[in-house]
Amino acid sequence: MKLMKWAAALAVLAGISGFAQAGDEPFKAAWIYVGPVSDHGYSFQHDQGRKAAEAAFGNKLQTTFVESVPEGADVERVLNKLVKDGNKLIFSTSFGFMNPTLKVAKANPDVKFEHATGYKRADNVSTYSARFYEARAVLGTIAGKMTKSGVVGYVASIPIPEVVSGINAFTIALRKVRPDAVVKVIYVNSWYDPGKEAAAAKALIDQGADVIAQHTDSPAPVQTAEERGVWCFGQSSDMTRFGPKHHLSGVIENWNEYTIAEVKAAMDGSWKSHDTWGGLASGMVQLAPFNPAMPKDVADAANKVRDDIIAGKLNPFAGPIKGQDGKELLPAGKSFSDAEILGMNFYVEGVQGNLPK
Amino acid sequence: MDETTAILVSMILAATPLLFAALGELVTEKSGVLNLGVEGMMLAGAVTGFAVAASGYSPLLAILAAALAGAAMSAIFALLTLLLLANQVATGLALTMFGIGLSALLGKPFVGIPLEKLPALPLPGLSQIPVLGPLLFQHDAMVYLAFALTLAVHLVLTRTRAGLVIRAVGENHDAAHALGYPVRLIRFGCILFGGALAGLGGAYLSLAYTPMWAQGLTAGRGWIALALVVFATWKPWRVLAGALLFGGFTMAQLHAQGLGIAVPPEFLAMLPYLATVVVLVAISRDATRIRLNAPACIGKLFHPDD
Numbered sequence: 273m274k275l276m277k278w279a280a281a282l283a284v285l286a287g288i289s290g291f292a293q294a295g296d297e298p299f300k301a302a303w304i305y306v307g308p309v310s311d312h313g314y315s316f317q318h319d320q321g322r323k324a325a326e327a328a329f330g331n332k333l334q335t336t337f338v339e340s341v342p343e344g345a346d347v348e349r350v351l352n353k354l355v356k357d358g359n360k361l362i363f364s365t366s367f368g369f370m371n372p373t374l375k376v377a378k379a380n381p382d383v384k385f386e387h388a389t390g391y392k393r394a395d396n397v398s399t400y401s402a403r404f405y406e407a408r409a410v411l412g413t414i415a416g417k418m419t420k421s422g423v424v425g426y427v428a429s430i431p432i433p434e435v436v437s438g439i440n441a442f443t444i445a446l447r448k449v450r451p452d453a454v455v456k457v458i459y460v461n462s463w464y465d466p467g468k469e470a471a472a473a474k475a476l477i478d479q480g481a482d483v484i485a486q487h488t489d490s491p492a493p494v495q496t497a498e499e500r501g502v503w504c505f506g507q508s509s510d511m512t513r514f515g516p517k518h519h520l521s522g523v524i525e526n527w528n529e530y531t532i533a534e535v536k537a538a539m540d541g542s543w544k545s546h547d548t549w550g551g552l553a554s555g556m557v558q559l560a561p562f563n564p565a566m567p568k569d570v571a572d573a574a575n576k577v578r579d580d581i582i583a584g585k586l587n588p589f590a591g592p593i594k595g596q597d598g599k600e601l602l603p604a605g606k607s608f609s610d611a612e613i614l615g616m617n618f619y620v621e622g623v624q625g626n627l628p629k
Numbered sequence: 630m631d632e633t634t635a636i637l638v639s640m641i642l643a644a645t646p647l648l649f650a651a652l653g654e655l656v657t658e659k660s661g662v663l664n665l666g667v668e669g670m671m672l673a674g675a676v677t678g679f680a681v682a683a684s685g686y687s688p689l690l691a692i693l694a695a696a697l698a699g700a701a702m703s704a705i706f707a708l709l710t711l712l713l714l715a716n717q718v719a720t721g722l723a724l725t726m727f728g729i730g731l732s733a734l735l736g737k738p739f740v741g742i743p744l745e746k747l748p749a750l751p752l753p754g755l756s757q758i759p760v761l762g763p764l765l766f767q768h769d770a771m772v773y774l775a776f777a778l779t780l781a782v783h784l785v786l787t788r789t790r791a792g793l794v795i796r797a798v799g800e801n802h803d804a805a806h807a808l809g810y811p812v813r814l815i816r817f818g819c820i821l822f823g824g825a826l827a828g829l830g831g832a833y834l835s836l837a838y839t840p841m842w843a844q845g846l847t848a849g850r851g852w853i854a855l856a857l858v859v860f861a862t863w864k865p866w867r868v869l870a871g872a873l874l875f876g877g878f879t880m881a882q883l884h885a886q887g888l889g890i891a892v893p894p895e896f897l898a899m900l901p902y903l904a905t906v907v908v909l910v911a912i913s914r915d916a917t918r919i920r921l922n923a924p925a926c927i928g929k930l931f932h933p934d935d
Contacts, residue, residue, distance in 0.1 A: 308740075308843070310737060310843070340844065340845075457886070458883050458886040458887050460883075461895060464843075466839045466841060466843050466848075467839055467846070468879070469839075471639065471643060472883050472886075474635075475636075475639070475880065475883040478635040478884070479632065479884070490841075491741075492839045492841070495839060495840065495841065496839075514743045625886060625887075625888075626889065628893050
């Protein structure tokens, strides 16, 4: 009997407190990351976006995040939990989260989802990504001028179109500056595995590479390059401190403005499903600060390529472009469409090795 | 250094953490205890070693601290399985998960801090030998330690009384107990040794191989070390060979990609385990081989009173 009274009192209390909060409840948004925020790379930058939104909206916004969610069965479970927790806008920040995100979105039409680097949309699922390949074109220009051996090593993660288009844009720009240069690619089959990335970088350097680029999320390749005295480019965030003498530049993603805009739209009800693919011009992709050791003519060339891309004067995928076998894929005057870039599954001339299917 | 030597050197470096962890686990298993928590202990060692080194202390102190951390983790395992008689397999798995989580938590302030790699210690004179010099004698202290430990473990287990007692405890703990040997104390010592070595293996990763701390730095190497002990049929020299082989698979696959040979990257993850399965099948064909090599009492709980 006493227990019943207790339970009843508690229920009433809960009801009252629920009532009291109903008026000024903050908007709840959540983020899931494929790696740890502390990767100081890809997931870190997404979390910067979340923090920017928190700073912009103060206590009108309540954010949660779940890090290190492996791309697989766990994603659905985590998303369902976040939906149950009352989140109304969820940022799904990795390509491999695509199908679970769509599935959960279908079951919960009142919750909005933002899928990063994906290509499938729904009424309540938007996609967003950055034109990383534009930054890669600038890096390729720098590599072309800095390489002596003509061999550039590329530590890649998984052979998806985003990675392949980056390799291709890099190679095209590289060979504009140094027509005989080649790019060797090693896939470590993971976005984040410092040990394998370091081993891959070592293997590439042992095979003659004197510039190392990466499309993986840890600073291990930069560290390895610095230790071996080889130039390198970082990925996702400024990795200068891991290679102060040899880190030339890198690709940095900036999701802050986009995140704030999407949260605002979700909060005031104007949210619509759309696709955003911002490049250097929109600021979603940026370049890490150039190393002071970079000669002025190289920095000038790089800046020119960057400015031309922003102004629309230079398209990293403008023809003529030849395939690996030397046959022309794209004649002069044409360029690859967005759809073709998003589905890119072949290498251009200058990339050594076979693309794993 | 030409390319073949470079590949072989990278094989040795990749094998070192596996060698440490597997040697430790070998001693633990020889005494009859199956400690599946190698991954957790390696990570504990990795984060502790890195934390000490990044806080400005000497590399030697960092290495010692890592060994102590690994031993401390294994002490928890020892308490649960020797004293409280918990199931060894379940406790080991729990230790792994605990180690992964605890190291991630403790390592948070140290992420993103770059560290000076352990300095290479070329042995004077020996390192000048044309081919073998760069291959064997220009590594850092921990690589030499790993080789020395292989020899030490082999000698102690096969040539000393202490080694004989350890093996006896692992083969038949009731007989050893009847002879008056303190079974649980011996097992405790072996578990601590295994933990310390696993800690050293983890420390090698965070201090020398990729001098940084990141969550889950070991990336499954603990499990490979466990497989390695069985692969090597509990013999230290075979552990060395196996570690080099496993390290070799990794490096060879990466080099093959760089050379343009089309190997699916997924193959990489499969190879060490595939090799273990093949070896297990090979040695299981002859049942006496297994009986001869595996410690008979491995995984069995010991009650001194019955």
